[in-house]
Amino acid sequence: MPQATYHFPRGFLWGTATAAHQVEGNNTNNQWWQWEQAGHTDGTSGLAADWWGGRWREDFDRAAETGQNAHRFSVEWSRIQPTPDRWDEEALEKYRTMLRGLRERNMTAMVTLHHFSDPLWLSEKGGWENPEVVALFEKFVRKTVDALKEYVTLWCTINEPNVYALSGYANGTFPPGATDLKRAVNVIANMLRAHAVAYRTIHQIQPEARVGYALHFRPMVPKAGWSPLDRLMRNLRYEGVNMAFPSGISTGVMKSPVGSVNIPEARGTQDYLGVNYYSVDTISFHLGRPKELFTHSDFPSDSDFSATKFIANIPEGLYDSLKWAVRTYPDLPILVTENGVEDAEDKMRPRYIAQHIHQLWRSVNFNWPIKGYFHWSLVDNFEWERGWTQRFGLWGLDLETQKRIRRPSVDLYAEICKENGLSSDMVQKYCPEVFEKIFPS
Ligand code: FCB
Numbered sequence: 147m148p149q150a151t152y153h154f155p156r157g158f159l160w161g162t163a164t165a166a167h168q169v170e171g172n173n174t175n176n177q178w179w180q181w182e183q184a185g186h187t188d189g190t191s192g193l194a195a196d197w198w199g200g201r202w203r204e205d206f207d208r209a210a211e212t213g214q215n216a217h218r219f220s221v222e223w224s225r226i227q228p229t230p231d232r233w234d235e236e237a238l239e240k241y242r243t244m245l246r247g248l249r250e251r252n253m254t255a256m257v258t259l260h261h262f263s264d265p266l267w268l269s270e271k272g273g274w275e276n277p278e279v280v281a282l283f284e285k286f287v288r289k290t291v292d293a294l295k296e297y298v299t300l301w302c303t304i305n306e307p308n309v310y311a312l313s314g315y316a317n318g319t320f321p322p323g324a325t326d327l328k329r330a331v332n333v334i335a336n337m338l339r340a341h342a343v344a345y346r347t348i349h350q351i352q353p354e355a356r357v358g359y360a361l362h363f364r365p366m367v368p369k370a371g372w373s374p375l376d377r378l379m380r381n382l383r384y385e386g387v388n389m390a391f392p393s394g395i396s397t398g399v400m401k402s403p404v405g406s407v408n409i410p411e412a413r414g415t416q417d418y419l420g421v422n423y424y425s426v427d428t429i430s431f432h433l434g435r436p437k438e439l440f441t442h443s444d445f446p447s448d449s450d451f452s453a454t455k456f457i458a459n460i461p462e463g464l465y466d467s468l469k470w471a472v473r474t475y476p477d478l479p480i481l482v483t484e485n486g487v488e489d490a491e492d493k494m495r496p497r498y499i500a501q502h503i504h505q506l507w508r509s510v511n512f513n514w515p516i517k518g519y520f521h522w523s524l525v526d527n528f529e530w531e532r533g534w535t536q537r538f539g540l541w542g543l544d545l546e547t548q549k550r551i552r553r554p555s556v557d558l559y560a561e562i563c564k565e566n567g568l569s570s571d572m573v574q575k576y577c578p579e580v581f582e583k584i585f586p587s
Contacts, residue, residue: 147574148585152507153567159254159518160563161216162209162540163484165261165305166225167191168527169205170198175224177269178262178530181321188533195525196548202244204550205525208541210251212556213563217248218483218520220258220305221294224265227286238293245297256483256520257298258360259287259344261305262320262530269322274311274333274340283340287347295352302420302483303344306362307337307391316437319531325437331390331402338394338412345415360420360483363388363470365463366443369430380429383441392474403439418517419471420483423502426463452487452494454536459487459494461501468509468516479515482506486522488529488536492553495540497577499558503568504584521559525550 167173171193182190195201209217225237248255260283264273268282291301304310313320315330324330341359348355366384368376386403394400398410425445432442445451449458464485471480487498499521510516526539534545540559542551558576562568570585 147570147581148587149570150585151565151567151569152504153565154507154510156566157517158566159216159481159520160566161214161218161253161256161518161520162524163218163256163520163522164197164220164524164527165258165263166220166222167194167261167263168523168529169195169202169219169525170222171196172198173222173224173263175228175266176222176263177266177273177321180266180269181323186321186323187531188535189528190533191528192545193548194528195543197244198240201548203247205541206244206247206251206253208550208556209524210253212560214253214559215563216254216256216518216520217524218256218258218302219244220261220302221290222263223260223268223286224263226290227265230267230282233289238290241290241294242297245294249297254300255298256300256302256481257294258302258305259290260303262310273322274336275315275329277336277339279336280339280343284343284347287344288351291348291351291355295355299352299355301348301355301357303341303348303357303359304337305360305483306422307334307341307359308387309362310334311337311390312387313531327437327439328404331404331407334390334402335400335407335409338391338400338409341391342409342412342415356417356479358416358418358420358481359391360422361388361391362422362424362484363467365426365466365470366429367426369428369444373431375431376429379431379439379441382439383427383429383443386439396474416475416478418479418481419475420481421467421471422484422522423464423467423482424485424487425457426460426466450494450497452498453489453491454532456532456536457487459498459501461498461505464502465505465509468506468514472509472512472514477515479517481517482519484520484522486538488538490526490537490542492542492555495553495555496558497580499555499562500568500573500577500584501580503562507568 311334368380398413427443445458525541526543529536
């Protein structure tokens with residue numbers, strides 16, 4: 147049996163990612179809380195992982211003790227600016243304390259400024275559909291970055307603008323539950339304008355800042371490769387889902403399936419690209435889905451499926467995503483800002499981790515400028531409309547007691563972080579079923 151270790155470059159960032167609304171608990175002043183109370187989600191966020199109550203400390207301890215040297219979390223706009231004319235200095239101080247907590251544990255902080263949740267007062271004004279949001283976001287960013295700049299240089303303006311816009315305004319699974327592609331495109335255009343303004347604002351306050359956003363990237367294949375219709379649908383959906391922000395940032399013209407939007411100020415507004423990768427979609431033509439532009443997405447039926455079939459384990463897709471990123475933006479640093487799987491039993495997660503880290507290593511070996519990897523997630527958290535039915539944590543969470551459950555993946559990921567690499571011994575120990583795939587004899 148081959149014995150080897152796939153090593154990563156010195157200084158590689160190994161961490162996990164979380165988001166405010168998913169872990170903090172009691173975020174009563176945003177549109178998600180309201181959406182939950184109205185019964186649109188599988189359970190409510192409630193106390194979540196109780197980070198606002200202070201349990202971030204024990205979770206940061208766990209992360210640090212298991213070799214992680216970085217953490218990506220988000221700040222909650224509705225806490226920092228509870229009403230349009232009030233800043234909550236205590237909330238900002240709490241985030242400063244958390245950031246000090248990371249520093250004390252020798253962990254690099256990455257802060258996301260917007261991760262799906264909006265203050266209620268903003269939603270009442272029409273949220274991201276209202277062009278005023280650009281100036282409002284700028285104000286919020288200025289205040290927040292100024293307060294946190296002592297501890298952070300790595301900023302993520304907006305998490306997954308495509309998922310936010312398409313889920314909230316095209317397929318209706320996120321608040322406000324709209325199903326109108328034109329509205330979704332307007333939202334994403336405003337997000338791109340806001341991102342561009344935030345990019346400049348942050349650099350003004352902190353010249354050494356590294357500013358980018360996190361793109362949810364879905365590689366896609368046509369279901370029937372021979373079918374011109376499936377191929378057409380694949381291209382249509384691929385453009386619609388993946389390309390809005392990247393096209394806007396490359397050229398100043400944001401592409402969309404319902405027309406292009408000129409946003410010249412967006413050009414070049416990124417110092418790195420954040421890639422969130424989960425799976426590869428198989429696309430076909432479907433007459434019954436006019437709202438999705440007659441496209442349908444699923445996974446091959448013989449896939450290695452996650453617990454609720456939300457994710458098919460297709461590690462090569464990570465490699466393909468990174469290859470796309472490096473070809474689109476040669477020399478731009480890349481971070482894998484999310485990657486993970488929902489698996490309460492932790493049956494698939496060890497192999498999902500090992501196989502994805504293997505693909506990451508392949509990518510790094512072409513000297514693609516990949517600087518770090520953030521696993522989603524550190525501890526089970528509130529999974530949006532799917533509530534508590536999906537468990538993405540390395541650590542499990544017992545909601546009744548707030549007790550953390552150490553899943554085997556904790557130890558595998560700890561070994562990877564500490565070794566700065568993936569060894570044949572690790573694969574043999576945690577997921578021997580994929581040994582031959584990762585270390586072929
Ligand atoms: C991503 C989101 C993140 C989490 C994971 C599973 O789309 O950014 O908040 O929900 O999926």
